Amino acid sequence: MKRFVLLTMFVVSSFSSQINVEKKIYKMIFSALFPSNSVVKVWSDEPSKTFIFASMKKVKLVKSQNNADILMLYHNEEIDTNNKIVFANGYLVFQRKKGKAVGGFYWQKGRPNLIFVKKILQKKGIVLPDNLKKYIEDIK
Amino acid sequence: MIRIFLLYFLFFSFFLKAESLDIDSLLDSYRLKSDLSSITKSESNGFVEVFTRDDIERMQARTLADITKLFTIPFVSRTNLNSSLFIKPSQQQMPASAIRIFVNNHDITATSYKSGSMICESITLDAIDHIEVYRSSASVEFGNEPSSVVIKLYTKKALREEGGKLRVSMDSAGSSYVSTYFAETLNEKTDYFVFGNINKIKRDTYYNQNYTLSSDSSNRNFYGNFNFQNLLFEVGYFQSKSDPFLGLGRAATPDGGGSEAKYSYVHLTQKLENGIKLQASVDYVKSDEKMKDTSGINAGNFGLVTDFSMGTVDKVYSFIVDKTYKVDNNSFYIGSFIKRKQVDVSGLFDANSIDFNTYYNLYSIYAENKYIFNKKTMLVASLKGDFYRYEKYIEDKNEYIFRLGAIRNVNSFQVKMFYTRTYYSTPLSALYSNNTNVPYKTNSSLEFMQPTLYSFGIRYKTDSNTLNLKLSYIELKNPIKYDSLAGFYNAEHESYMQYEASYIYRFNMKNRVSLDAYYGNRNDDLEFSPAYGGHLVLYNSYRKFDFFNMLEYRASYESFGIDVASSYDWTSSIRYNYTKDLMIGLKGENILNKGYKQTYKSISSSIPVFDRKFWLNVEYLF
Numbered sequence: 001m002k003r004f005v006l007l008t009m010f011v012v013s014s015f016s017s018q019i020n021v022e023k024k025i026y027k028m029i030f031s032a033l034f035p036s037n038s039v040v041k042v043w044s045d046e047p048s049k050t051f052i053f054a055s056m057k058k059v060k061l062v063k064s065q066n067n068a069d070i071l072m073l074y075h076n077e078e079i080d081t082n083n084k085i086v087f088a089n090g091y092l093v094f095q096r097k098k099g100k101a102v103g104g105f106y107w108q109k110g111r112p113n114l115i116f117v118k119k120i121l122q123k124k125g126i127v128l129p130d131n132l133k134k135y136i137e138d139i140k
Numbered sequence: 141m142i143r144i145f146l147l148y149f150l151f152f153s154f155f156l157k158a159e160s161l162d163i164d165s166l167l168d169s170y171r172l173k174s175d176l177s178s179i180t181k182s183e184s185n186g187f188v189e190v191f192t193r194d195d196i197e198r199m200q201a202r203t204l205a206d207i208t209k210l211f212t213i214p215f216v217s218r219t220n221l222n223s224s225l226f227i228k229p230s231q232q233q234m235p236a237s238a239i240r241i242f243v244n245n246h247d248i249t250a251t252s253y254k255s256g257s258m259i260c261e262s263i264t265l266d267a268i269d270h271i272e273v274y275r276s277s278a279s280v281e282f283g284n285e286p287s288s289v290v291i292k293l294y295t296k297k298a299l300r301e302e303g304g305k306l307r308v309s310m311d312s313a314g315s316s317y318v319s320t321y322f323a324e325t326l327n328e329k330t331d332y333f334v335f336g337n338i339n340k341i342k343r344d345t346y347y348n349q350n351y352t353l354s355s356d357s358s359n360r361n362f363y364g365n366f367n368f369q370n371l372l373f374e375v376g377y378f379q380s381k382s383d384p385f386l387g388l389g390r391a392a393t394p395d396g397g398g399s400e401a402k403y404s405y406v407h408l409t410q411k412l413e414n415g416i417k418l419q420a421s422v423d424y425v426k427s428d429e430k431m432k433d434t435s436g437i438n439a440g441n442f443g444l445v446t447d448f449s450m451g452t453v454d455k456v457y458s459f460i461v462d463k464t465y466k467v468d469n470n471s472f473y474i475g476s477f478i479k480r481k482q483v484d485v486s487g488l489f490d491a492n493s494i495d496f497n498t499y500y501n502l503y504s505i506y507a508e509n510k511y512i513f514n515k516k517t518m519l520v521a522s523l524k525g526d527f528y529r530y531e532k533y534i535e536d537k538n539e540y541i542f543r544l545g546a547i548r549n550v551n552s553f554q555v556k557m558f559y560t561r562t563y564y565s566t567p568l569s570a571l572y573s574n575n576t577n578v579p580y581k582t583n584s585s586l587e588f589m590q591p592t593l594y595s596f597g598i599r600y601k602t603d604s605n606t607l608n609l610k611l612s613y614i615e616l617k618n619p620i621k622y623d624s625l626a627g628f629y630n631a632e633h634e635s636y637m638q639y640e641a642s643y644i645y646r647f648n649m650k651n652r653v654s655l656d657a658y659y660g661n662r663n664d665d666l667e668f669s670p671a672y673g674g675h676l677v678l679y680n681s682y683r684k685f686d687f688f689n690m691l692e693y694r695a696s697y698e699s700f701g702i703d704v705a706s707s708y709d710w711t712s713s714i715r716y717n718y719t720k721d722l723m724i725g726l727k728g729e730n731i732l733n734k735g736y737k738q739t740y741k742s743i744s745s746s747i748p749v750f751d752r753k754f755w756l757n758v759e760y761l762f
Contacts, residue, residue, distance in 0.1 A: 018173040107300040109761045
């Protein structure tokens with residue numbers, strides 16, 4: 001394992017700053033959706049992303065979606081969302097989960113997009129802070 | 141001029157130092173840091189320079205030629221037939237095969253067409269995500285034919301697009317440029333991307349002895365890919381039609397004619413679960429040159445002719461297999477390819493005609509190992525054997541490439557050293573002409589050019605500053621020359637030194653300034669082109685505006701008895717992002733009209749490589 005880390009050292013160093021920004025974006029999303037939680041319990045369907053959530057402060061990565069506050073979905077597979085808050089991390093996932101996802105963070109038109117869905121926010125009784133209100137869209 | 145740049149520099153120094161931390165800025169920062177070059181770039185493949193998607197967009201670059209203006213060594217110029225050529229400082233033109241252009245994994249090359257580097261002006265960039273330029277490379281690691289400069293163009297990924305773009309540009313001379321692309325992911329394993337472009341480029345017209353030297357051109361491009369699981373199917377098409385410019389006549393007095401090339405390819409890439417990558421491709425290139433010049437066009441054994449018409453049809457079939465795997469601290473890359481390159485040549489020279497065809501097979505096997513010596517040091521070794529088997533009258537050739545390199549990172553410093561022993565393949569048009577020696581006096585016993593490169597570079601990098609120093613020494617064995625009486629021949633070996641320095645200061649993610657300078661010196665101290673030069677480049681953003689400014693300087697030089705003054709090329713772009721989806725831009729090229737001029741053997745004055753032009757550019761994302 002140590003050797004593998006050494007071998008990939010030259011390649012992965014450029015990713016670290018990208019991941020740091022990604023963490024900041026997730027932190028902002030979690031703080032907005034769960035303003036009163038001291039720890040946000042996160043479940044993800046993408047194994048390669050779990051290390052990001054596991055390394056975030058005030059975030060706990062859980063193995064079962066039943067124990068999660070939020071489901072971070074990267075794939076289209078049908079899963080039991082169990083009335084949990086769903087966040088889509090891909091364009092296709094967001095399209096597929098339109099009736100369920102509270103928001104999406106995905107690439108479109110060559111840039112990352114952040115969207116919160118008005119209908120789901122109202123349904124879940126979530127009020128976003130002022131700095132995120134311009135990302136709310138009235139998607140049917 | 142200098143005062144304007146100084147004021148501009150001071151404005152961005154004092155007002156843009158602080159980086160905004162709002163959410164839009166965070167998303168923009170994520171976009172910039174997620175540039176796909178962070179995945180594709182390989183430091184061990186040579187000295188690499190990256191032009192990110194953001195750079196290309198802020199430059200409002202249309203073609204690869206816009207990017208090559210930022211190159212230090214080599215820099216771009218144009219041939220007497222209005223195609224691109226690359227020159228090293230002090231030198232005459234580089235062999236076309238010394239520079240290879242790849243679109244993803246596909247080498248833009250052919251049998252007689254030599255190299256994609258000649259069609260820089262035709263390769264449009266709206267389908268391209270980012271560009272990597274590797275120097276001091278042996279290109280073993282790219283699994284293809286040899287070159288010392290590799291330009292890798294990576295197309296946009298459907299996964300990041302999910303939509304399309306329409307771009308319309310017009311310039312002050314009446315040129316027009318329209319391009320569009322669309323991308324969609326159908327499901328997690330299937331996506332596609334399609335791109336199309338048409339453009340008509342109007343160039344300044346010059347006159348020689350009452351003959352018009354026109355170089356207007358029109359181009360059409362198409363690119364498409366379909367990705368299913370680990371299978372990638374790509375289709376590319378370039379069509380370029382140009383007026384003759386100087387033509388081929390001895391006195392550059394063209395009386396009509398022109399050149400046209402149609403280049404198409406399909407490329408299939410399959411990645412297997414065990415790490416093996418299989419590639420198969422077919423290239424088809426149809427090229428025609430029709431020239432008329434009463435001063436006489438040299439047509440080899442037919443002597444001087446007035447009407448010169450030649451067509452070639454190239455077909456290239458390639459099959460490549462390679463694999464990368466890791467053992468302990470080693471990353472091994474092994475591969476092999478087989479290529480068949482064939483050409484059909486037909487020509488009419490006044491009343492005399494030629495018609496012949498030939499082919500050769502190229503078998504190649506190669507291996508590379510990247511060894512991590514310790515946390516700070518990587519060693520690289522590459523070995524490649526290329527075996528040429530010709531159909532007719534040309535002796536088989538076995539060529540070998542050997543490369544050693546070391547990269548060491550110490551705190552903010554990175555040191556790179558490469559030793560490369562490689563060769564440049566000689567085009568068939570110099571080796572074989574069916575005994576007619578038309579239109580060139582060929583030489584079937586030509587030896588391939590064999591450069592040996594010694595390169596050393598040091599980089600100092602902090603969050604805001606990057607300083608690069610680079611030194612290269614090149615020995616060239618068997619340089620190939622052409623003489624209208626003797627034909628192609630191998631000349632005495634040459635050697636060359638080149639020095640490069642660059643400094644980049646980043647105010648923040650979207651604002652930076654860079655300075656570079658270069659100098660090249662031949663062993664015989666002759667100068668055929670500017671010996672030194674440099675760039676001042678500024679990328680800036682302010683609110684909804686993006687700015688790009690480049691001032692390029694090249695020293696005076698004397699060639700073919702013509703004195704050429706120092707050149708100053710100021711290129712400037714302003715882009716207004718009206719909404720996230722609609723951009724309106726203005727771009728000025730060679731604004732001072734004092735840009736680089738090229739000398740030619742057939743004419744007694746120098747001619748600008750880039751015209752003074754002003755473009756209006758509109759881009760809409762949908």
